Amino acid sequence: MPTEFELIERYFHRAAPREDVVLGVGDDAALLRPPPGQALALTVDTLVAGVHFPEQTPPEAVGHKALAVNLSDLAAMGARPAWVTLALTLPRADEAWLEGFARGFMELLAAHGAALVGGDTTRGPLSVSVQACGFVPEGQALRRDGARPGDLIYVTGTLGDAALGLAALSGEQVLGPAEADHCLARLDRPEPRVAAGLALRGLATAAIDISDGLVADLGHVLAASGAGAVVELQALPLSPAVRRAVERGGDWSPAVAGGDDYELLFTVPEARRAEVAEALAGRGGASCIGRIEAAPGLRLLDGEGRAVRPARAGWDHFAEGDL
Ligand code: ADP
Ligand code: MG
Numbered sequence: 001m002p003t004e005f006e007l008i009e010r011y012f013h014r015a016a017p018r019e020d021v022v023l024g025v026g027d028d029a030a031l032l033r034p035p036p037g038q039a040l041a042l043t044v045d046t047l048v049a050g051v052h053f054p055e056q057t058p059p060e061a062v063g064h065k066a067l068a069v070n071l072s073d074l075a076a077m078g079a080r081p082a083w084v085t086l087a088l089t090l091p092r093a094d095e096a097w098l099e100g101f102a103r104g105f106m107e108l109l110a111a112h113g114a115a116l117v118g119g120d121t122t123r124g125p126l127s128v129s130v131q132a133c134g135f136v137p138e139g140q141a142l143r144r145d146g147a148r149p150g151d152l153i154y155v156t157g158t159l160g161d162a163a164l165g166l167a168a169l170s171g172e173q174v175l176g177p178a179e180a181d182h183c184l185a186r187l188d189r190p191e192p193r194v195a196a197g198l199a200l201r202g203l204a205t206a207a208i209d210i211s212d213g214l215v216a217d218l219g220h221v222l223a224a225s226g227a228g229a230v231v232e233l234q235a236l237p238l239s240p241a242v243r244r245a246v247e248r249g250g251d252w253s254p255a256v257a258g259g260d261d262y263e264l265l266f267t268v269p270e271a272r273r274a275e276v277a278e279a280l281a282g283r284g285g286a287s288c289i290g291r292i293e294a295a296p297g298l299r300l301l302d303g304e305g306r307a308v309r310p311a312r313a314g315w316d317h318f319a320e321g322d323l
Helices: 004-011 059-077 095-111 161-169 177-188 194-199 214-225 240-249 270-280
Strands: 021-023 038-048 080-090 115-123 127-137 152-155 206-210 228-232 263-268 287-293 297-301
Touching: 004 095, 004 115, 038 059, 059 080, 059 095, 059 127, 059 177, 059 194, 059 206, 080 095, 080 194, 095 115, 152 270, 161 177, 161 240, 177 240, 194 270, 206 214, 214 228, 214 263, 214 297, 263 270, 270 287
Parallel strands: 080 115, 228 297
Antiparallel strands: 038 127, 080 127, 152 263, 152 287, 206 263, 228 287
């Protein structure tokens, strides 16, 4: 049975590929050299088996996702990922599991040029905490509180795929094989929109990553910005699988109320509309889905301009009285 130290040495002790890491894994604490003139963006997220991912999730996907959700938070701030720590709680020293986990984690880490600089390893029910640190020039971070009436609202990628994948796993939704593959890949291997976040510095007035569904996360932007919004449901970017689920159920919930999308939602002054396509060309693009308004609350409109209230979207974010 390998010891804790042997496991760390084997799977997580890689040469840090960054000059700003003075001392990485192996001492009592990491020593890091923060860049002058930049703010540090710092975030932490914990994934608990059976709560944040199904117990049967492949270890490689757990490793990928535990890091991806944190890089997504950095993306939403317009920060460039740099340093990461990893606190792992494992029921047993299962080397096959650790090998897969480390592969998923380290591949995504390398793809973003970030370094694992430390962590903690303990025994207990499976849970993974990742802390990620990134840099953003002072004053250029993308915050939730900058949306202004008249700004256009955009989202990257497509919405609802991951939640539909989860519903398929539990038997709540029946998907064709190709749809199931697509939705499960989106659930297990979200791609954090880091390049988009960086490109939106100096352009977006507000940003957030969509982790709890469009309605909930747009609601956070509206609350922080002291504004309301109208969203045209017909303009939502949906995969064929989610579009079919919406049509089948006669309800927009699969598109607007599912979690785990890890797409970016951001706002841009209308006069700068052309710059969005330019900034995001080759970075996946984005779809304009609505507009910020002064009147508080969120108004979702269907193709005929009628107000819609999805069954699962939660009530608190909607405009008082007008739905
Ligand atoms: P301490 O008891 O001083 O906190 P640990 O035994 O917890 O030290 O860890 C030894 C070294 O290994 C530290 O540098 C720590 O950052 C690193 N480490 C422990 N667990 C992990 C992990 N899961 N991933 C990366 N580094 C880790
Ligand atoms: Mg420790």
